[in-house]
Structures are given as C-alpha cells and as structure tokens.
Amino acid sequence: MNVETKIDTYTPSDTSSLDSESVNLIRQGLSPLEDLAEKREKLRTIFDDILKVGDRATLERARKLSAKLDAVEPAVTMIGQVKAGKTSLVNAMIGMPDLLPSDVNPWTSVVTSLHLDPAMSASQNRSSFQFFDREDWDRLVVGGGRIGELARRAGATLELEHVGRQIAALQQKSRERLGKKFELLLGQEHDYGYFDNDLIERYVCLGDDFEDDTETSKTRGRFADITKSAQIHMQNPATPTKLCIRDTPGVNDTFLVREQITIKAIRGSQICVVVLAAHQALSSVDLALLRLISNVKSREIIIFVNRIDELADPASQVPEIRANIAATLKVHQGPEDATIIFGSALWANQLIEGRLTDLSGDSADSLMKYARFELTNMPTGLPANEVIWNLSGLASLHYALAGRINDGPGQDTIAAIMRNARNLLNGIKISSSVSSERTMGAPKANADTAVIAEEYDAFETKRLEALEDGLRKQHDEFVDRIERVHNSFLDRASASLVNHVETEGEDAVWKYDPTGLRMLLRSSYRTFAKRSKDMINNALSATVEESAAFFERSFSVPADSFAMQAPEASEAPAPVILGQTIALDLQSNWWSKWWKQQKGAKAHTKEFAEMIAAETAPIFEGLREDYAKVIRDDAVTLLNEFVAEQKTVLNDLIRQCNAPENSGYQTRQEARRQTRLEIVERASATLEELFGETDG
C-alpha cells in the first residue's frame, strides 16, 4: 500500500480559526438545529439507561443504535453553474473565508465534503482524499466518459475529438505532475491527521495549465485530476449538531467530464442549495439542474442568488430578479415552492475577515444602497455586523437550511431511532414482567421453548418471504410500466419522424423533445415508490402484529406487553438519473449533425430507435436495478432489524423460563428487577415525552 499518511497536529492558523463573533452569527442562523441537538441529548440519556439495565443482547443492540445516533449528520449539497460562487459561499457558511480555495477561473474539481462537528476537539481535525478507481478512470480516458459515449453515438466527431483532446491533456498533465506511474495511485486514498490550505489546494484545485512557475503553482492541483472526492473533518463550535456541507464542481464547464462527478454527488443528497449568479439568474442550464434535483421533493431545495454585490442597485433589482425567477419556475414547472434567498458571499467573507473597508467602490456602493432598502425589514438596533450578515443572505440561508433539516431528514432519522428505542425498552419491560410473574409462581411458556424458538424462526422466514414477494410484484409491475412508456415513446417519436420526412423533406432537421419521456418515467417511478412504500409499511405492521400475537400465545404475560412499534419505510431516493443528458437533449448541435449523416427515412427510423434505445438503456437499468435495490434493501433491513430485536426478547424469555425455580440466576434477576423497572420506566417516560414533542 502506498497510502501516504501523515499524522501531524494541526495548529489552527488565522485562516481557519473561528472568532467568537462569527460563531455567534452562524449559531444564530442555525438555531433551529438546537431542537435536533436537544432531542439527540435526551435520546442519549435513554440509551445510557438501557446500557445500565439490558442483558448482553440488548446491550449490543443499544450500542448499535447509540452509534447510529452519533452518526446522524444531515448533509447539504451546493450545486450550480461554474463560477456561480459555490466555494466562496461554502467558506462563508462555515465562517472560514480562506478554507477552500476559490478563484476567478473554474477551480473546484472534486466533490469536497466538510464534516462539521461541534463535539470533537480541534486536535482530531483530519482529512482524506479519494482517487478515482481503475474502472472510473478507464471509462473516462478510454471512452471519454458519458459525454464521450454520447458524442460517439450521435456521430458528433468534432465533439468527440474535443473530449479526446481534453482527456489527452488531462493524462499528460497528470503524468507531468505525478510521474509516469501515476496510474498506480488509482483506487487509493490519502489520509492526513490535519488539513490546511496548501494540502487542500494540492487535491481539489484545478490549477492553471498556463501557470507561472511559482512555488505554490507546482504543488497546487498536483493530485486534482485523479482525485474524486475529499473529506475534511473539523471541529466547528458554530453548529449545534453535526453537519456536512458538500461543495461540487460547477456544471456547464467547458471541461465536460467534470459534470458527471457532480451529477453523481447529487444523488445521495437530501437538501440542495442551488447557487445562481445574480447577473444572470436562472438560465436554461440552471433550470435543467433544478429539474434534475426536484424529482421527488421540491421542499428541500433552496435557491441562493449569489453575487448581488455585482448589481448596480440591488434594492430595485433584487425584487425584479425574484419576480422573474418565480415566473420562470412557474412557466417551466420548476419547484415553485423552493425558497429563494438573495445574498453575497463576498460581503459575508469580508465581514468575517473584518475587511469590509476593502470593498471596492461599486460593491460598497451596492451594499449601502441595499442596506438603506433592507433596513426597513430588520428589527431596529441591530449591531452593524448582524445587519451586514443579514444583507449577505447568510443569516437567511442558515436559518432556512436548519429549518429544512429539522423538519425533514434530521427529524426522520431521529424518529426512526426513537421507534427502535421504544421497542428495545418494551422488550426489557416484557422480560422484567415475566420474571416478576415467575417469582409469584405463574405459568410461563405455554409450549416447549424449543418449539417456540423454532416456530419463531419459521415465522421470520415466512414474513421475509412475504416481503420479498411483495417487492418483486411491485418491481415487475414497474418494469412493465416503464417498458410500455419506452415503447410508446419510440412509437410516437418514430411516427413524428416519418411524418416530418414526408412533409418537410430530409434536409430539414427533425427535432423531438424528450421531456415527455422523462415525465412519464418520473410518474412511473413515483407510483412505484409510493406503492412499494405502502406495501412495505403494511408488511412491517403485519409482522409486528403477528409477532405480538405470537408472544402472547406463547407466554403468559399481560396482553399489552408486546405492543411493539412498526418501523417505517424510508423515502425512496430521488430519481436524479432521469436528468442524465441524452442525445435528444442536445438537439441544437450534435443532433443536427447526426441527422445530416443519416440517409433515407427508413434509415432514420431504424437508426433513431437504436440510438434512443442505447441512450435510454442506462436510465432504465438504473431505475430498474439501482433505485429499486435501494428501496428493497431498506425494507429488508428494517424487517431484519425488527425481527432481531424480537429474537433478543424471545431468547431472554426462554432463558428465564428454562431456569430452574429458585435458582441463583432467578434470585439475582429478581433482586435487580425493581431497579431495572424503575430505570426503564424513567427512560420510557423521557422517550414518550420526546414522542409527544415530535408529534406536536
């Protein structure tokens, strides 16, 4: 292994430490997350209690859940066109203006995840950088990546050459920067026990091809071309809970292959901030990006219109731009209810650095004009720094993000862990009450315990099979549906093509909008996701009910002891794969070239069907395999986890039933029973309180 590992302690320099003023500003904005943090703390005390009273199997389960609780880290992904100001905005958001390198030229080349943690110490700061693996790299350099495949299929030789040149230059550059054997680095990861600007620049900065020969320019971007992602873990006192902010390379870059990296990154994100530049807010590229991410829930999109410092008169222009964005979103069925925030990462960063006086004439002028206008909307008597923080849009951005996390993904994860905790506590209660009845001489197991155990195993298998059957049925229906959609799209498009050739002749370029295909696929996917979710939830509730009935049948305990809570299926992943560019999208340029190469209407129809089939195949495959698999795996995990929980209870009951009367085991159990019950009751009360807060 060639993993280069350096363990240094990172001494915060003034470029990346946070002063208390910035911490306060950020913390105020993120205040809705305090609620999440509080819930987490309460849940933690419950797990601490469980850890005091549980038996071995329960302990293991409690530890797992506790670790899951620790790992809760809501993630926010920043996306947008090249040079919209994503990186500067990320720096402002975390209060470290110089952390990630930003530049006048496109600079960000990898997906960088900043993991903020209020609880860890600064000495635990660390970073790691992942390189492309061999397969990704080969696909890129041999086929030119997705764009190359597209160009080849569309017969766009010029574009293919263009991509080819870019790839050759990329390889050449990597060879120069990393030596001939740079490919040996593929698939590896570099880990460091610190991070600083130089280090980050080495991995995430594109660097200039024409760079002057200064010392920094030689190390800068050294690994950038082969790096795919970066993880930076840092202590950050400004956030109430863990938080991950992800910076991505801009789309619409002339370096086409980077775009795919961003599209991949979006897939796993629940909350996205789309960054626009105020001077050209919402172009067709932005709109395409919004469509890409809004396939399931538009509530979790925030539009940040950056660079209002470049507007001559933000006070009058901001409302105009806002109205324009809203109107465009409406006309084009964009996410109408997305929050739109205006601001300037430049102002925010200057404020943090205490360099507002450095603002250039125009920018300072804009700030003053905007301030005069916006001040009427702010409470009077705000200190100057808060006023500017508000004007920079960062206050609203933090607040909106924290609110979204709190209402959405953050709360969902916590709620799922709460349901697990309730089942765990109920399990402990059951075993405690059984032992209590036993000491009073009540009958225990209603059948041979070995038989009970076998029956439960059979029950488990049966429920799992039922779930798998249900999933398969949904999946088959889904595959049928999308195949029908695909065929009818091809039929309609081919008919339109034949008609075009008949009426317009072969020279006029035929165009066909693939929006219809996407819409139909999206609605098929939505139906599939919805039906699967209902089916999974039903299967889970049935499992819970039958399990409770089984316990009641098999053991003599009060009837409601086994009232367990059914886990809930997670939200299906958003089908961002639908946004993947296909040849029909590129009508303006490649399409007409492809058209001109084809001869005869028959050839058109045949070639067309083949090309579209080849283009859409990965989308179908993705929906059919990857997306369906995520839904399936989630359901199976939930069922397995629940059954495992119940088996813990079952085994504990069996052990108690089989223990000889008045044995040492039982006496010890009884001695601990009272304390156990007290602690469990206390934990349950806290948990129910928490449920009450969540439901209210």
Next chain:
Amino acid sequence: MVYANDKAQFENSEQTSDKPRIAVMGEFSVGKSTLCNLLLGEPVLPTKVTATRLPPMWISYGEGEPIQVDKQGEKHPVEVEQIARLRTEETSYIRMFKQSDLLKMCDLIDMPGISDPNMADIGWGEVVDEADAVIWCTHSTQAWRQSEAASWGELPDDLRDKGMLLLTRFDKLTNERDKKRVIQRVENETAGAFRGIYPISLTAAMDARDNVDLLREAGAEQLARGIVDLLTELGAVNTTAAS
C-alpha cells in the same frame, strides 16, 4: 447612398444596402443591448437586469418608425413603445433606423440571448445567416461556459474568423493578476475561434463619454479599433470609428 425614411424607401434601400452586418450575440444578460447602445452613442435599446426578451433587433442607418418583419416575411410598421409587447414567436426580426456614425459603415443586429429558458423555442432563425461578423459577449466573472462554446460551434463556419469575443463587466475582476488569468484561460479555451479577445467595462465606457483616457481604461478604444479593422477587412470603409 439613399437612406430610408419611409416604408417604400426602406424596402428599396434594403435591396441595395451592401453594408456589412455585425450581429451581437451571447447568453442573456451579458450586456448585448448595452453594447449596442454604446456603439450607437444613444440608448436605443432597453436594458435591464433580467432577460429583455426581444426578437432580433436589426438597426440600420436612417430614420423613421421601426418595422416588424414576421415569420412569413411580411412587414408591419410598429411604434417603438410596442416592440416590447410584440409576440416573439411571430416575429422574425425588427428593423430600426438611427442616424449614428457607426451605422454609416455597418448594420448592427442585437440578437436574443441564448440560455434564456423563456426564449428556448426562439431560434436565431435566418437572421443569423444574414450576418457577416459577430461580436460575442461573455460575462468576465463566468466567462466562456460550455453552453456558449456549443452555440458558437453551431454558427456557420465562415463567421468563425469574423468573430470578436468581448469580456464584459471586466471591472468586476478586481486585480491585475485575476484579469490576466481570466484572459489567459479564455484564450486557451477558445484558441483560434475568435479574431480577438476584448476585455471591456461597458458601464465605465458609457460614463466616460468623450474622455479618451477613460475610454481606453474601460477597453472601449481597443474595441473600436477592433471593429474598424474588422470593417476594413469586410471592405466597408476606411474612416475612423466613433463610439
């Protein structure tokens, strides 16, 4: 030369006019209309922070009311105030007439911006085939993106060496090093696609009026020289340009 001042004369002049036509193109909101106004010496075209959404505006030397040319090639006189309300789907282009120095040497066509989602269906139409040269405007802080490169690649090949690339709002880059590096990158990426790259601050040039030093600082002088070279090459004139 005869200049149009009524419809009949315009139709006549259109047939006989052999002045080169410069199309001003680029994404929306990059300053195309502002550039036209600067070149014409007066605010002929409306400008705003969001997309203006006008059909191609073909401006020639002369006087009289503008004329709307619809998709069937029919001509209809329109008033200036009506232009913004015309349905872009039905309009091929608008002809306007102004008596400005530049227009003595060439016609100017302000094209609709690309990448405007609300103008997606409005192609450049045949108007772009009428152009002899192109001034392509790109915003300095987001200069030369893929959507622009793709649209530029779509233009007829004979326009390629008749293209000038303007980096507008160049004053938004605040130091010399940044300015140099943006120019270097754009030069690299557009290698051979344009006859020249012209950084400019259109608002500063507007404010400079006749102050030669300020015009030079804004980049307007270099632009004017570039246009004169281009027009000379196109065989239009050999006088000095005015802006």
